[in-house]
Structure formats: structure tokens, C-alpha cells
Amino acid sequence: xxxxxxxxxxxxxxxxVLVAGMGGGLAACGESGGDGGGGEQxxxxxxxxxxxxxxxxxxxxxxxxxxxxxxxxxxxxxxLDGRRIEILREDDKxxxxxxxxxxxxxxxxxQVDILVGTVSSAVTLAVLPLAExxxxxxxxxxxxxxxxxxxGGGVNPLVFGLGDxxxxxxxxxxxxxxxxxxxxWFLLGNDYVFPRSTLKVTKDLLEQAGGTVVGETYTPLGTSxxxxxxxxxxxxxxxxxxxxxxxxxxxxxxxxxxxxxxxxAMTITGVxxxxxxxxxxxxxxxxxxxxxDRYTEELDNxxxxxxxxxxKERFSPRTPIGPAAAATYGSFLMLQQGQERAKGxxxxxxxxxxxxxxxxxxxxxxxxxxxxxxLRQHEYVLQIRDRKFEIVEDLGPVSEPASAPxxxxx
Amino acid sequence: VRATLALLGLDLGELVDALSAxxxxxxMSLGLYVxxxxxxxxxxxxGELLMVGAYxxxxxxxxxxxxxxxxxxxxxxxxxxxxxxxxxxxxxLYEREDLSTLLATAGVSILLQRAVSLGIGTQPxxxxxxxxxxxxxxxxxFLIYQLMAMGLAVLVIAAVLWLFRxxxxxxxxxxxxxxxxxxxxxxxxxGRQSMIAFALGAALAGFAGALIAPLVSVVPTMGAxxxxxxxxxxxxxGTTELxxxxxxxxxxxxxxxxxxxxxxxxxxxxxxxALAMIIVVVRPQGLFRRS
Numbered sequence: 001x002x003x004x005x006x007x008x009x010x011x012x013x014x015x016x017v018l019v020a021g022m023g024g025g026l027a028a029c030g031e032s033g034g035d036g037g038g039g040e041q042x043x044x045x046x047x048x049x050x051x052x053x054x055x056x057x058x059x060x061x062x063x064x065x066x067x068x069x070x071x072x073x074x075x076x077x078x079x080l081d082g083r084r085i086e087i088l089r090e091d092d093k094x095x096x097x098x099x100x101x102x103x104x105x106x107x108x109x110x111q112v113d114i115l116v117g118t119v120s121s122a123v124t125l126a127v128l129p130l131a132e133x134x135x136x137x138x139x140x141x142x143x144x145x146x147x148x149x150x151x152g153g154g155v156n157p158l159v160f161g162l163g164d165x166x167x168x169x170x171x172x173x174x175x176x177x178x179x180x181x182x183x184x185w186f187l188l189g190n191d192y193v194f195p196r197s198t199l200k201v202t203k204d205l206l207e208q209a210g211g212t213v214v215g216e217t218y219t220p221l222g223t224s225x226x227x228x229x230x231x232x233x234x235x236x237x238x239x240x241x242x243x244x245x246x247x248x249x250x251x252x253x254x255x256x257x258x259x260x261x262x263x264x265a266m267t268i269t270g271v272x273x274x275x276x277x278x279x280x281x282x283x284x285x286x287x288x289x290x291x292x293d294r295y296t297e298e299l300d301n302x303x304x305x306x307x308x309x310x311x312k313e314r315f316s317p318r319t320p321i322g323p324a325a326a327a328t329y330g331s332f333l334m335l336q337q338g339q340e341r342a343k344g345x346x347x348x349x350x351x352x353x354x355x356x357x358x359x360x361x362x363x364x365x366x367x368x369x370x371x372x373x374x375l376r377q378h379e380y381v382l383q384i385r386d387r388k389f390e391i392v393e394d395l396g397p398v399s400e401p402a403s404a405p406x407x408x409x410x
Numbered sequence: 411v412r413a414t415l416a417l418l419g420l421d422l423g424e425l426v427d428a429l430s431a432x433x434x435x436x437x438m439s440l441g442l443y444v445x446x447x448x449x450x451x452x453x454x455x456x457g458e459l460l461m462v463g464a465y466x467x468x469x470x471x472x473x474x475x476x477x478x479x480x481x482x483x484x485x486x487x488x489x490x491x492x493x494x495x496x497x498x499x500x501x502x503l504y505e506r507e508d509l510s511t512l513l514a515t516a517g518v519s520i521l522l523q524r525a526v527s528l529g530i531g532t533q534p535x536x537x538x539x540x541x542x543x544x545x546x547x548x549x550x551x552f553l554i555y556q557l558m559a560m561g562l563a564v565l566v567i568a569a570v571l572w573l574f575r576x577x578x579x580x581x582x583x584x585x586x587x588x589x590x591x592x593x594x595x596x597x598x599x600x601g602r603q604s605m606i607a608f609a610l611g612a613a614l615a616g617f618a619g620a621l622i623a624p625l626v627s628v629v630p631t632m633g634a635x636x637x638x639x640x641x642x643x644x645x646x647x648g649t650t651e652l653x654x655x656x657x658x659x660x661x662x663x664x665x666x667x668x669x670x671x672x673x674x675x676x677x678x679x680x681x682x683x684a685l686a687m688i689i690v691v692v693r694p695q696g697l698f699r700r701s
Contacts, residue, residue, distance in 0.1 A: 055631075057532050191676045219675040222635040224626045227427045227556065228671035234551065251534055251627030259553045259625075261544045281534025281627040319533065 043086040044079065044345050046071075047106035049117035049127065054094035055247070056119040059142060059324045063117065064089060065315050066325040070332035073310070080335060081343050088112060092123045099123035100130060107134040113345045114139065116331055119324070121145045121194070121407075128159065128408060137350040139335075141328040144169070148373035149406035155373045156408065158347055160354055162327050162368075162375045164294045165400045166201040169271055172379060172395040173292035174205035181267040181290075182239020183211040188229070188253070188270075191218035195244035198271060202242055214238045219249065226253045230260045243270035250274075251281040258285040276322030276389060289384045294377050295323035295363050296389035303333070304362040320389055323363070330361030334368065364397075371402045421671075423550035428667035430556050433563035434621060436659035438636055439643040440570055441614030443655040446644065447587045448607035451500060451511040455519035456640065457633025459612050463488045463619025464628045465526060468535045477540040481562065481620045488616025489609045496608035501601065519633070526630040539624035559621050566617060567656070570610075574652055583607065587650065639663070642686050648696015657698040661685070 048067050051060035071085045079085055088110050092099035099118065106112045107130055115131055115138045118124040124143045131138035137158045140147065144163035150156050178185075185206055189195030196218065203213060215236040217229060230253075233241055241262070245253050250273040257268060267290065274282075274291040297308055297320050307329055311321055338353020358367040364378040376399045381392040438460065445453045453459075466487050467480030495518060503511045539555035546552075574580035585593040586603045594600050618636070626632065639662060647658025662682055669678035689697060 217674050219670075220679050223675055224622070224632075224635050225427075225431055225667065225670075227430070227553070228424060228667050229675065231423050231427060231550075232671060248534060248627035248629055248632065251536075252625060255627075256553070256625055259539065259542060259544060259555065260551055281536050281629070283536055284538060285536075 043084045044081075044114075045086050045088060045110060045112040047103075047110065047112035047115045047117070048087055048089045049092050049099060049103055049106060049115060049123075050089075051094040051119050051123075052089070052091035056094040059119045060091070062317075062322065062325040063119070063142065063328040066311070066329040067116070067332065069307075069310055069314060070329045074332060074336050077336070080345055081339055083345075085332075092118065092120075094120050094123065096120070096122040096126035100126040103127040103130050107131065107136055112136065114335070114350060116141060116328070118143050121147075125409065128156075131159065132156065135347055137347055137354075139331050139354075141331045142324045145407040146372070146374060146400060146404055147408045149408055151406050151408055153406075155371065157351055159408075160368060160373050162331055164377055164379065164398070165374065165404070166198040166271075167404060168377070168398045168400055169292060169294070169379060170198075170201055170205055171398055173381065174202060174211075175209040176381060176393070176395065177240060177242075177267075177269060177290070178206065178209040178211045181269070184214045184237070184239045185211055186214055186233050186236055186238040186241045186266075187216040187244075188233070188241060189218050189244040190223075190246070190249055191220050194246075194272070198244045199242070202244075211240075219245070221247075221249065223249055224252050226256045227260070229253075230257050230262055233257075234260070234262060234265060238266055241266055241268045241270070243268065243273045245270070246272040246275065248281065254282045254289075255285045263288075274384065276320040279384075280319050283387055286384045287386075290392065291382050291384070291389075292379055292395070293323060293382055293389070294379055295326045296380060296382050296391060297321040298388060298391055299362065299364060299380075301360055301362070301364055303330075303360045304364075307362040320387075326362040330363055330366070333361050334359065364394075366397075369399060372400055372404075374400045421550075422548055423552070424668060424671045426550070426552060426556075426560075427671065428664045430560050431667040432659050432663040433560050433567070434618065435639055435643060435663035436567055436656050437563050437614055437621065438618040439640040439647070439655040439659055440567065440652070441611040441618070442640050442644055443611075443647075443649070443652065444570070444607050444614065445611035446649055447652075448583060449500070449504065449511075449604045451503075451515065451608075453611065454512060454515040454637075455495070455522060456611075456615050457635075457637030458519045458522035459488050459491070459615035459633075460619035460622070460636055461526065461628075461630060461633040462491060462522060463616030464537070464623040464626075464632060465530065465535070465619075466616070467620045467623045468537045468628050471537050472535075477538060477624065480537075480623070481540075481617070484620035485613040485617040488619070489613030491616075492609040492612025493605060495612070496605050500608060501604065504604065523630050523633070530630075532630060535628040537623040537628055555624060563621065566614070570614070571652060579606070639666075642682070646686050646689050646696065647698050651696075651698050654696055654698035658696075661697070 050063045051057055067087055071087050075084050088106055090102035090106055092102055106115060115136055118127060118140045119142050121143050124140050124147055128147060139160045141162045144165055146165055148156055148159045148161040187199050189199050269290045274286055274289055308321060334354060334357055337359050338357055342349040342352035354368050356370045367376040369376050376397050378397050379395045382389040383392050442453060442456050445451055463484035466484040467477055470480045470483060471477050499514050503514055541554045541558060544551050544553050574583055582598045583603055585598060586600050590600060642662050643658035646661055647654030666678050666682045669681055
């Protein structure tokens with residue numbers, strides 16, 4: 001009988017895999033395939049590879065909506081080089097294996113001209129060699145790693161990264177937060193690559209800004225009981241808790257910290273924890289929190305005003321529009337603007353069009369830098385007030401240094 | 411009190427946190443135990459029943475009904491869902507001495523998760539505690555809700571123990587658990603016992619979901635995080651003693667909480683898993699089973 005119990009436990013893990021698989025299958029039926037008509041002669045084919053199911057599904061959904069909006073707009077304005085854009089959507093389920101397979105379908109079978117997308121950096125890594133081998137431009141809009149580089153130095157000519165790196169996100173915010181909230185910091189993260197690499201950057205920046213780390217802890221993904229950790233944090237009498245706890249874990253932490261009164265004892269801030277995409281799970285508890293991001297729906301620029309108005313009219317989102325949607329939308333505007341510099345959609349024309357391109361997109365004024373193929377972009381100190389991400393301060397544009405270590409592998 | 415605890419190298423706050431983790435896990439595992447003990451069904455949908463319980467509270471909260479009502483409505487509705495599942499799927503599989511109930515409940519778990527994803531959406535939902543805020547006792551801060559939830563958990567656990575040990579239903583249930591063939595020969599309707607047991611187990615999962623909802627993010631996949639721990643409890647505690655669910659919870663939940671406070675959460679998880687493996691090897695019948 002006990003043997004059966006243990007076998008049951010193992011089967012549970014198997015069932016989990018099955019759930020993920022089935023979910024993806026269902027979503028793929030609904031989401032893959034072209035945008036109306038499809039396959040018409042002379043259309044520019046752009047592949048959108050993103051997570052329509054799995055843990056990143058909320059990001060994938062808004063990226064897909066933003067793409068629809070951007071492509072309809074560009075097609076109304078004459079398309080790319082006089083040709084309509086046709087979008088082919090594929091679901092990577094947030095898994096590198098699936099992502100590679102779907103990317104292969106888009107690049108080899110469908111022969112898309114350009115590939116846009118990915119949320120998870122593991123998927124981006126899996127797609128990179130395929131894009132390179134098929135010699136097609138690949139623009140990743142959300143992933144925040146430096147993958148546009150070559151491991152031996154220099155840039156990958158056809159890869160463009162629009163996400164802000166941990167350095168870009170934090171280089172001005174950490175000193176700002178030390179000045180404003182205090183020098184003694186507690187670092188909290190989930191125990192996997194992204195929070196650890198982000199907090200490593202935080203630590204370096206904190207040292208340079210004259211702050212100290214008074215405590216540091218990492219929790220396994222799927223932790224729901226943060227009460228012992230909240231108690232530990234309180235004991236350190238830190239001035240600042242800097243949390244990199246994305247997703248549902250972050251919601252559990254924020255709720256338990258708020259109810260325990262930790263917010264009255266110290267400032268709780270961080271990156272990724274308060275993303276607009278997961279915010280609805282903690283709205284009542286995150287009021288007053290400071291964070292830093294490259295986008296908020298409240299940005300006062302012409303490109304964003306039009307984007308937000310169009311997005312709300314078309315999709316009536318129930319949550320704030322976040323950076324994933326804004327950056328993906330921006331990537332299409334950049335492709336359109338790039339046509340002014342180099343006509344056509346050959347890989348060479350796309351590269352010439354994008355390299356060094358400076359323009360206004362919903363994120364603000366950005367420049368796709370020639371030496372890194374990453375986006376120089378603004379970072380904003382935000383405060384959650386009345387369920388909106390209000391701008392406290394524009395920290396100005398930040399570049400990823402060309403000397404930064406390369407995240408791409410050989 | 412504080413001096414005595416300090417002498418023992420313990421901290422009142424940590425102990426209360428650990429106790430609340432243990433009690434929550436015990437409610438969850440009792441449900442799993444009741445279903446397994448009575449019917450030999452390993453309910454892989456237990457986590458999803460918890461999830462449905464949490465969504466019941468969210469739905470009521472969202473429609474302006476007090477979260478107190480959720481604590482009553484969730485076990486009732488999830489219990490009813492349990493009856494539905496037992497009558498429509500599980501009962502046809504008792505006769506088969508194979509793993510088909512495992513597959514069936516795994517299927518139910520996928521079905522429930524996808525149904526909630528499609529019907530309500532995957533975005534996290536927010537549930538507020540019926541009583542918010544915190545209190546300071548002996549220099550330690552506690553969530554008022556945490557203390558209240560502990561009290562409710564104790565009541566529910568006591569009620570389940572009373573039901574099994576002091577009522578005619580309990581006597582029949584224990585007979586069904588310990589000697590199913592003999593029980594049937596004595597005229598006990600084991601089919602009906604099984605239906606009630608499944609409903610009770612589901613209701614306990616629903617109650618656990620309602621209890622935890624204000625402290626976490628309510629999402630369709632939330633069940634998986636909890637079900638693994640309660641399966642560990644059943645493995646460690648053994649599968650025939652109700653007390654095993656409590657002892658197993660104390661060992662798994664208590665160890666994890668205290669180690670998280672004093673070492674770190676990842677090491678705590680490793681040690682708890684290692685502990686479970688050692689117990690499986692050394693005492694395969696479970697720690698709390700009378701020999």
C-alpha cells in the first residue's frame with residue numbers, strides 16, 4: 001500500500017508534465033496560423049513566437065495583442081516597403097524544446113522574413129542558433145538578457161534585443177533608492193538564474209552607492225509560506241527590502257509582508273516583483289510601493305498616447321498595460337521606421353534599418369545601439385498609487401555597456 | 411515564557427509560524443488521508459480541489475460577499491463537487507485493483523485546472539483576509555488572520571477526529587478502512603461510506619483552499635505547490651492512521667518552516683525531501699503506523 005502511495009507521488013510529477021503538454025496543445029489550436037487570408041502573394045511574413053500557454057501565458061497574450069494592433073496600423077499605413085505584413089503566430093509554451101521546434105517551423109517551413117518574440121530567456125537561447133543558421137533577423141522584445149552579442153566579442157549581426165538588462169534597469173535606481181530609502185538592504189529572490197543574476201548586479205551597484213547588504217535569502221519557486229522569511233527580514237532592521245520574486249511567489253510575499261506590518265517598518269521595493277502583468281494578484285497590497293521599470297501606461301509621449309488609446313479601444317484590458325506589450329508594439333514601429341533608412345525586408349536591409357535607429361516608441365525616446373544591438377532606453381521610478389503605476393521620476397536613458405559580459409553561448 | 415523559549419534556543423515567533431504551517435498542512439493531508447484510507451484512491455486532483463476552494467472565496471469576495479462566507483461555502487461546494495466526481499468517475503474504478511484511479515484523478519486534475527483557466531482566466535486573483543492587520547505578542551508580530559486560521563484549523567481537525575473516533579459513522583468508516591471485506595460482511599454499505607469519504611476529503615481540500623487564499627495568489631495552477639507537501643505527509647505518516655496525517659504534517663511542515671527561518675528556504679526543502687526519503691527506506695509502513 002505504501003509502495004502505491006509513493007508511485008502515486010511520482011505519477012503526480014508525470015501528471016504535471018501532462019497538464020503542461022495538454023494546455024499547450026489546446027492553446028496552439030486556437031492561436032497558431034496566419035492573420036486572416038494568409039499566404040497572399042507578396043506579403044511580408046513575420047513570425048511571432050511567444051508563450052500563449054504555460055507560466056508566461058499572460059505575457060504572451062499581451063504581446064500577441066500588441067502585435068495585432070501594430071500590424072493593423074502599419075498595414076493601414078502602407079505596410080513594409082509597400083507590402084502587407086502577415087503575422088504567423090506560434091506558441092512556445094515557455095519551454096525551450098517547444099520554442100526551438102516552433103521556431104524551426106516558422107523559419108524553415110513558413111520561411112518568415114523576420115522572427116519576433118520570446119518571453120523566457122531559456123527559449124531565446126534555444127532560438128538563437130536557429131535564427132542564425134537560417135540567416136533571418138530575430139528581434140526579442142521582452143527577454144532582458146544580453147543575447148545580441150557574440151561570445152567571442154562583437155554583435156550578432158541579425159539579432160536585436162529590446163529588453164532592458166538588469167544593469168540598465170538598476171544602475172540609476174539603486175543609488176536613487178539608497179539616497180531616498182536608506183543604506184541597509186535585505187536582498188530577497190527566488191532561487192533560479194534570473195533573480196540571482198539580477199541581485200548580483202544589485203549588490204555591485206549597492207556597494208558603489210555606499211550601501212550594505214544586511215541579509216540575503218533565496219526561496220525555491222513555488223514557495224507560498226513567506227512568514228518565517230518576513231520574520232527574519234524584520235529582525236535585520238534593514239531600511240530596504242529589495243525583492244526579485246516574480247509571479248505568484250511575489251504575490252504571496254507581498255501579501256504576507258503587508259499584513260505583518262513589514263511595510264511600516266521598512267521600504268519594500270525591487271524589480272520584476274511588481275510587474276504590471278502579475279499585478280492584479282496583489283493590487284490592494286502593493287499600494288504605495290516604489291519600483292523601477294522601463295514603461296508605464298502613464299508615460300506622456302505622443303507614441304504612447306496613441307498606443308494606449310488604441311489598445312484600450314481594441315482590447316479593453318482590465319489591468320495596466322505593461323512593458324511587454326509596449327516593447328513588442330515598439331518593435332514593429334521600429335521595423336516600419338527602419339524602412340526610411342533601408343528599403344526592403346532582406347536581412348541586410350533590416351539590419352541597416354535598425355542599427356543606430358533613434359525614434360520615439362511608447363517606451364519613450366530609444367536608440368537601437370550599433371555596438372550592442374540592444375536598446376538604449378529610459379528607466380522610470382514608479383509608485384503604485386490608486387492602482388496605477390505613476391511616474392515619480394524619469395531616470396533618463398541608460399545603455400548596456402559594450403564591455404558587459406555576453407549571455408549568448410557558442 | 412520568552413525566557414524559557416530563549417533557554418531552549420527557540421523563538422516564539424518561529425514556533426507560531428511553524429505551528430501554523432503544520433496545521434494548514436494537516437487540514438490538507440487529512441483530506442488526502444480520508445480518501446486514500448477509505449478507498450485506496452490516491453487523489454491526484456486534491457490540489458485542484460484546494461484551488462477550486464480558493465476560487466470560491468475569490469468569487470464571493472469579488473461579488474461583495476464577506477470572505478467569512480467563503481470559509482463555509484468553499485468546503486460545501488467543493489464537497490458537492492467531490493460527490494459529483496465520486497458518483498460520475500471514481501466509483502466505477504474501485505473494483506479494479508490497478509492504477510486506473512490514479513489516471514482518472516490525474517485526468518480530473520487537468521480538467522479542473524483547464525476549466526478554471528478557460529472559464530475564469532489565468533491571471534492571478536486577489537482575495538483579502540476577513541480580518542487584516544497584525545498584533546504584537548511578547549515582542550513578536552503575528553498576522554491576526556494567521557492566528558485565526560490556526561484556530562479554525564484546530565477546530566476542523568478536532569471535528570474530523572471526533573467524527574472518526576466518536577460517532578457511528580466513524581466506527582463504520584474505520585471498519586471500512588481497516589477490514590473492507592469484513593465490514594461489508596457485517597452489513598456496512600461501503601459504497602455509501604466511500605461517497606461520504608470522498609465528499610469529506612474534497613471538503614477538507616476546499617476548506618484548505620479557502621484558508622490559504624488570503625495569503626497567496628489565486629491562480630489555476632496553485633494546487634501543485636501544496637499537493638506535493640501533503641503527499642510527503644502521507645508517505646512519512648503512513649496511510650492507515652488518522653494521527654499519521656497529523657504527525658506527518660508536524661514533521662514535514664514544522665521542519666520546513668523552522669529550517670526556513672534558521673537556515674534558508676532551499677536548504678529547508680532539500681532537508682525535508684531527504685528526511686522523507688530516509689523514512690521511506692527505514693520505515694516503509696510510515697512513522698505512525700501501529701505494527
